[in-house]
Amino acid sequence: MNGGEEENRTTQNIRLLPSPNPYSQKRSSKMPSSPLSPPPPQPLTPQSFRLGCRNGTYNTTTTLTIPTVQCNLLALPSRYAPSFAQLCARNPVSCPLLYSTLPGSPTTPLAPGANLTTDLPKYNVYKDGKLLTPDGTASVEEYWTRDHVGFLIGCSFSFEWALSAAGFPPKHTLCVPVKCVPMFRTGIPLSPAGEFTAGCVVVSMRAYKERDVEEVRRITRSFRRQHGEPVAWGWDGARMLGIEEKVRKGLVDFGEWVEIDGDAGEVPVFWGCGVTPQVAVMESRIEGVVISHVPGCMFVTDVPVEEEEEDPSPKL
Amino acid sequence: MNGGEEENRTTQNIRLLPSPNPYSQKRSSKMPSSPLSPPPPQPLTPQSFRLGCRNGTYNTTTTLTIPTVQCNLLALPSRYAPSFAQLCARNPVSCPLLYSTLPGSPTTPLAPGANLTTDLPKYNVYKDGKLLTPDGTASVEEYWTRDHVGFLIGCSFSFEWALSAAGFPPKHTLCVPVKCVPMFRTGIPLSPAGEFTAGCVVVSMRAYKERDVEEVRRITRSFRRQHGEPVAWGWDGARMLGIEEKVRKGLVDFGEWVEIDGDAGEVPVFWGCGVTPQVAVMESRIEGVVISHVPGCMFVTDVPVEEEEEDPSPKL
Numbered sequence: 129m130n131g132g133e134e135e136n137r138t139t140q141n142i143r144l145l146p147s148p149n150p151y152s153q154k155r156s157s158k159m160p161s162s163p164l165s166p167p168p169p170q171p172l173t174p175q176s177f178r179l180g181c182r183n184g185t186y187n188t189t190t191t192l193t194i195p196t197v198q199c200n201l202l203a204l205p206s207r208y209a210p211s212f213a214q215l216c217a218r219n220p221v222s223c224p225l226l227y228s229t230l231p232g233s234p235t236t237p238l239a240p241g242a243n244l245t246t247d248l249p250k251y252n253v254y255k256d257g258k259l260l261t262p263d264g265t266a267s268v269e270e271y272w273t274r275d276h277v278g279f280l281i282g283c284s285f286s287f288e289w290a291l292s293a294a295g296f297p298p299k300h301t302l303c304v305p306v307k308c309v310p311m312f313r314t315g316i317p318l319s320p321a322g323e324f325t326a327g328c329v330v331v332s333m334r335a336y337k338e339r340d341v342e343e344v345r346r347i348t349r350s351f352r353r354q355h356g357e358p359v360a361w362g363w364d365g366a367r368m369l370g371i372e373e374k375v376r377k378g379l380v381d382f383g384e385w386v387e388i389d390g391d392a393g394e395v396p397v398f399w400g401c402g403v404t405p406q407v408a409v410m411e412s413r414i415e416g417v418v419i420s421h422v423p424g425c426m427f428v429t430d431v432p433v434e435e436e437e438e439d440p441s442p443k444l
Numbered sequence: 445m446n447g448g449e450e451e452n453r454t455t456q457n458i459r460l461l462p463s464p465n466p467y468s469q470k471r472s473s474k475m476p477s478s479p480l481s482p483p484p485p486q487p488l489t490p491q492s493f494r495l496g497c498r499n500g501t502y503n504t505t506t507t508l509t510i511p512t513v514q515c516n517l518l519a520l521p522s523r524y525a526p527s528f529a530q531l532c533a534r535n536p537v538s539c540p541l542l543y544s545t546l547p548g549s550p551t552t553p554l555a556p557g558a559n560l561t562t563d564l565p566k567y568n569v570y571k572d573g574k575l576l577t578p579d580g581t582a583s584v585e586e587y588w589t590r591d592h593v594g595f596l597i598g599c600s601f602s603f604e605w606a607l608s609a610a611g612f613p614p615k616h617t618l619c620v621p622v623k624c625v626p627m628f629r630t631g632i633p634l635s636p637a638g639e640f641t642a643g644c645v646v647v648s649m650r651a652y653k654e655r656d657v658e659e660v661r662r663i664t665r666s667f668r669r670q671h672g673e674p675v676a677w678g679w680d681g682a683r684m685l686g687i688e689e690k691v692r693k694g695l696v697d698f699g700e701w702v703e704i705d706g707d708a709g710e711v712p713v714f715w716g717c718g719v720t721p722q723v724a725v726m727e728s729r730i731e732g733v734v735i736s737h738v739p740g741c742m743f744v745t746d747v748p749v750e751e752e753e754e755d756p757s758p759k760l
Contacts (some may be wrong), residue, residue: 218536349530352533356534357637359635
């Protein structure tokens with residue numbers, strides 16, 4: 129791995145927040161501040177959420193917790209880093225790469241002060257492609273060696289705020305308590321890269337009325353580094369992905385099932401999903417210790433979710 | 445479409461040749477030049493090859509004609525250009541975008557002096573998603589309007605020189621006359637983008653001994669913008685792509701069939717293919733006139749084929 133300035137390794141399209149965090153200031157300024165009122169509750173900030181993960185307060189899905197960019201995490205021995213970066217480059221809808229760490233450094237400028245080994249709600253640890261921690265683990269400090277390189281990958285949770293704001297809240301976000309989005313392993317193979325020779329595309333599913341699919345496509349399209357627009361939709365789409373039966377029966381591979389109300393005109397809509405690399409690690413039998421998040425339990429950054437501006441000219 | 449300096453629209457990873465072309469000089473310098481010898485035959489240069497296309501001398505596959513970067517061409521009405529650029533970004537193994545023109549301009553700095561409407565061996569023209577020219581046409585001057593935007597996409601022909609130099613010549617290049625590589629429409633859907641909602645991954649196939657597959661993967665891996673390493677290999681790979689039967693029976697969708705010698709231990713190896721966007725245009729029923737090359741009859745640039753340097757750090 130090359131060295132270089134940590135700040136420079138951040139992708140240019142993501143604006144970093146200056147410190148102190150204006151997001152939390154903005155939220156605070158809306159709170160009542162009269163001396164006659166009781167002291168206002170502290171709003172949940174990315175920093176306080178991550179601290180809550182670190183001290184064990186939060187250990188479940190990050191769906192709609194904080195309106196900043198959320199990330200999938202995958203950390204692996206440095207010898208696999210070049211191939212993994214290529215896997216991301218060749219499969220950018222499944223694996224939109226936002227940042228990679230220096231070997232051994234569990235930090236990122238996307239969340240200054242954060243520790244990637246403690247600040248996620250729950251982790252999966254793999255050894256030689258097999259899951260070591262079937263119930264997840266709250267910290268991976270003991271597994272993350274000086275040789276581990278961490279990759280942060282965009283997540284569709286980042287655009288759920290925009291869907292909700294536009295009047296299309298994903299159904300799992302309306303459940304009480306909030307559910308984790310349903311996810312499926314498809315029959316679509318990944319484009320291989322180096323040691324990553326096996327694995328399939330994993331998708332998240334949200335049900336929408338068929339007549340709303342075009343609008344939902346439009347809303348999510350500009351979130352290019354959070355999987356962007358759907359990869360397929362409708363029952364024809366489910367068939368094309370090779371998962372019609374699983375979806376009809378509600379047999380999720382990850383996350384929690386949420387009904388599709390066919391009588392109300394709903395159909396399944398599928399997006400790329402950052403659980404994909406975990407399947408690639410398992411199916412390619414990557415050797416050594418690989419660290420990831422439990423699906424749905426994401427890394428919450430300080431980066432505000434902003435739609436990437438549509439550029440009418442092709443990006444070359 | 446935005447304007448901007450034509451030169452600046454070239455991707456940085458491709459080095460442009462200074463003029464005059466050192467490639468042709470280098471070739472010329474190896475020719476005998478004694479006044480007692482007959483005048484040396486003129487070596488085929490990218491410029492003379494394109495001129496041969498323009499005047500009708502060349503109208504067949506460009507396989508192993510010139511050792512410079514060859515490209516797939518797709519030109520479409522400008523209103524589709526942003527979605528098509530996104531289709532490429534979301535499917536970079538099938539559609540590695542090298543350059544896009546300004547609307548109406550059939551020129552590119554990848555081949556100064558070339559005219560994209562006359563300088564390919566043979567063209568396909570589509571109207572409203574249907575092929576207008578079943579036998580191909582030698583020129584598209586009458587179809588390319590002031591509103592057409594041309595996209596140049598990397599091609600696997602560019603790495604066939606490297607395969608041959610390493611002792612792994614693709615079998616179709618050994619036929620007399622040279623055949624066009626066999627190509628197949630797979631069952632793998634493209635990631636949709638805007639109006640491009642349908643279409644499948646197209647692959648080219650070259651047969652290699654099973655024991656050579658890893659070396660062939662390694663050689664082609666660094667040609668990242670010419671489809672890079674294979675997307676699948678072996679009969680399991682053919683099955684995964686949904687084309688086992690077509691490949692066993694030699695039923696090509698494009699190009700020409702070349703036998704796979706199972707007794708000699710050969711298996712099929714599949715690479716991404718720039719015919720993919722033509723299928724997307726047809727299946728997505730893109731309106732208006734779309735111009736492309738006849739599969740195998742590529743645009744020959746002046747850019748030398750150089751392996752992109754392996755960078756051990758992830759490219760962010």
